[in-house]
């Protein structure tokens with residue numbers, strides 16, 4: 222008994238007194254990010270204007286860290302509350318949108334996921350209502366002849382992977398957060414979306430990577446860029462769908478896409494866009510991939526993913542920083558260093574902390 226207590230005490234000491242480096246770095250990177258937060262708009266500052274869909278991503282990341290780290294939680298709750306109150310009607314210079322709605326289905330999808338994450342953090346149903354409202358609006362005037370997959374923009378033809386992945390992910394997340402008939406409806410909607418998304422020669426190519434879009438004419442893969450966020454949102458969506466259905470086929474397919482990304486889009490083990498010079502938007506994408514990988518890892522833990530995230534977090538922190546900000550390439554030679562590149566950097570620190578407790 223004494224020996225047991227002694228060992229137990231030692232392990233308690235270890236977890237309580239060794240301050241986890243990843244968490245300390247994530248906290249510090251978020252402090253830097255908050256210097257770029259405008260509390261009167263609820264949005265983070267970009268190169269010229271306030272950031273819109275990127276702000277939804279930043280909020281999601283902050284929320285995930287608030288769920289992970291009890292010391293950060295109260296700060297995360299405050300940021301969520303203020304952003305909810307102030308950002309719903311966007312400033313005129315970036316579109317003057319109301320209730321986070323605009324013509325872009327992906328923009329609305331990012332905000333919807335941010336409010337789902339906010340619900341997870343706070344259990345306040347107002348966030349879930351906002352997420353559902355946006356999910357419904359994503360389908361307004363956007364369904365296509367490709368089995369009802371959705372368009373990138375209301376009134377135009379382009380059918381992007383990102384919009385359809387976000388749509389699937391939201392439906393699957395909602396299925397796990399409502400009950401009864403509603404649960405069954407969202408689960409069925411998510412399963413149908415996956416069935417249509419996953420058809421041969423649609424979004425997923427022979428290398429098990431997701432291209433940017435399909436042709437509106439014949440619903441076939443357009444072979445456009447395999448951005449990392451296209452590989453990432455689907456991972457979180459399929460992890461939620463596996464949880465909602467108890468079917469492992471979804472995470473099996475997610476694992477194929479994840480492993481292909483770790484192989485084909487990660488030279489030297491570092492996650493890298495297939496395009497060299499990233500702009501403000503492109504610099505945000507890697508964050509969505511690592512967030513999706515952490516969600517998949519939470520559903521089906523895999524030491525390879527945990528190790529990949531740790532390696533990339535260390536690279537972003539040790540090599541990717543220019544001054545206080547993490548740049549657009551975690552290898553350290555990135556030429557875009559601003560709010561969105563830093564946001565992706567926070568994502569990898571948080572994702573690595575989730576996958577490697579106490580590292």
Ligand SMILES: *[C@@H]1O[C@H](CO)[C@@H](O)[C@H](O)[C@H]1NC(C)=O
Nearest residue numbers: 258259260261262266271312
């Ligand atoms: C915050 O946003 C408001 C409204 O757009 C603007 O007037 C103000 O200058 C911004 N503050 C900072 C510090 O950028």
